[in-house]
Amino acid sequence: MLSLFTFHGSDVRAQLYVRNWESGSLNDTCSGNCPRVTSEIARHGQYSLKSSINRLISPNSFRTELTKPGFPGNFQYRTNYWIGFSTYLPEDWEVPHRFELIAQIHAAPDPGERQRSPVLGIYTGSGRWKIQSRWEKGRADWILDQRIIDDVGRWVDWVIRYRPSWQDDGIMEVWKDGIKVASYLGPNTYEDNVGPYLKIGLYLNWRDRSCCQGTSPLKYIYHDELRIGIGPEFTYQDVAPDRVGR
DSSP states (O other), X not given: OEEEEEEEOSSSEEEEEEEOOTTSSOOSEEEEBOOEEESSOOSSSSOEEEEEEETTTSSSSSEEEEESTTSSSOOOTTOOEEEEEEEEOOTTOOOOSSOEEEEEEEEEOOTTOOOOOOSEEEEOTTSEEEEEEEETTEEEEEEEEEEGXXXXXXXXXXXXXXXXXXXXXXXXXXXXTTEEEEEEESOOSOOXXXXXXXXXXXXXXXXXXXXXXXXXXXXXXXXXXXXXXXSTTOOHHHHOGGGTTO
């Protein structure tokens, strides 16, 4: 289900987008393979989003994502966004020993420019959680002292505060299960004509289908309770998945 709530703020119209797939259907744009809505597990309610890849037989061996889920557009520069969602990695999750992304904010290159690494990504491929922020002339990494394997088989809640800018007025903060794990003030995106956009799902360095011998060819993850708040009125509490139903 996609819901839109509109509030009237001081300088922009505040909007809260909610995507929790409780309609039981997928009405989003896919990137690579399409995730599917499932009742196998849910953070709240009955349904969640399941993204899976089998590198041997999936039409796309490395990507199953949604593009711009819950929010019909690109992020605007120097605008405040609060993004909340939950992820669930299964108990049989394996370290891929290659990059693995479960959520990203992706740049929109200008015509003629090549694709680049995400301006913000949540990575799992090393076996430890990693947050990475990139911009035109630099990057910052936060490798958490937390093993992925200790978080499998349960919901992990994420909140991101993001004010995209290629100048010094950018804001990027990330919370995991209520604890701030990354924070950076300054440039946090590339200098493109159009702002970046959100993608969720699963993206792996599995372009070579014959790679990774000795590991399972199947990977999957669940996402749920996506909320995007736009405008200065919103706070952590408005999008945090653990606050749903309060």
